[in-house]
Amino acid sequence: xxxxxxxxxxxxxxxxxxxxxxxxxxxxxxxxxxxxxxxxxxxxxxxxxxxxxxxxxxxxxxxxxxxxxxxxxxxxxxxxxxxxxxxxxxxxxxxxxxxxxxxxxxxxxxxxx
Amino acid sequence: xxxxxxxxxxxxxxxxxxxxxxxxxxxxxxxxxxxxxxxxxxxxxxxxxxxxxxxxxxxxxxxxxxxxxxxxxxxxxxxxxxxxxxxxxxxxxxxxxxxxxxxxxxxxxxxx
Numbered sequence: 001x002x003x004x005x006x007x008x009x010x011x012x013x014x015x016x017x018x019x020x021x022x023x024x025x026x027x028x029x030x031x032x033x034x035x036x037x038x039x040x041x042x043x044x045x046x047x048x049x050x051x052x053x054x055x056x057x058x059x060x061x062x063x064x065x066x067x068x069x070x071x072x073x074x075x076x077x078x079x080x081x082x083x084x085x086x087x088x089x090x091x092x093x094x095x096x097x098x099x100x101x102x103x104x105x106x107x108x109x110x111x112x113x
Numbered sequence: 114x115x116x117x118x119x120x121x122x123x124x125x126x127x128x129x130x131x132x133x134x135x136x137x138x139x140x141x142x143x144x145x146x147x148x149x150x151x152x153x154x155x156x157x158x159x160x161x162x163x164x165x166x167x168x169x170x171x172x173x174x175x176x177x178x179x180x181x182x183x184x185x186x187x188x189x190x191x192x193x194x195x196x197x198x199x200x201x202x203x204x205x206x207x208x209x210x211x212x213x214x215x216x217x218x219x220x221x222x223x224x225x
Contacts, residue, residue: 004155009153041218042218042219043117043204043206043216043219044156044204044216045216046213046214046215049213090156092155099144099161099208100161100169101156101214103155103156103157105153105154105155106153106154106155
């Protein structure tokens with residue numbers, strides 16, 4: 001079985017400051033890793049994914065994440081945030097060969113003007 | 114390209130009443146998922162379809178929940194009877210390739 005831990009339930013950040021949202025996972029098998037964003041009253045939108053290859057993954061809206069196998073982490077970063085980045089961010093994993101996604105509990109990112 | 118469509122967006126019912134949610138996936142997506150999202154939590158898979166076949170329904174509470182995807186396209190999720198604890202957002206997603214699930218806007222259910 002897989003599990004995902006998002007260490008921060010809420011992260012307030014000033015506009016134009018950098019941000020890192022932390023994600024750690026546990027799995028006995030190799031996994032794919034994802035970050036999704038959920039804006040208020042909307043469904044989830046895929047930000048980026050790691051399937052294989054380079055451990056630094058770039059996604060939409062200027063976000064990137066780095067897969068660290070030894071630390072079983074997949075932290076999400078953005079060098080300069082905007083008001084429009086205010087949303088809930090979910091980290092998720094799925095085992096190789098199985099499309100079942102296991103989500104973390106989410107991190108609410110609030111941008112302070 | 115149209116996204117995943119869900120209806121209704123909001124539903125308020127009294128406990129013990131039945132309720133149904135509808136989902137139309139992205140055209141050509143063979144895999145369809147229903148998720149339950151409680152307040153402050155991440156989505157949890159209820160059921161996954163490959164075309165018409167339910168390939169993973171281990172998390173679906175079968176005493177009151179049922180789902181169907183008769184023609185391998187759109188799908189319906191039903192709860193009968195609803196309980197107070199069923200209040201949540203019900204999300205539908207679809208995918209064509211592994212690792213890329215596209216989510217609909219969800220149906221927010223309130224059971225009173």
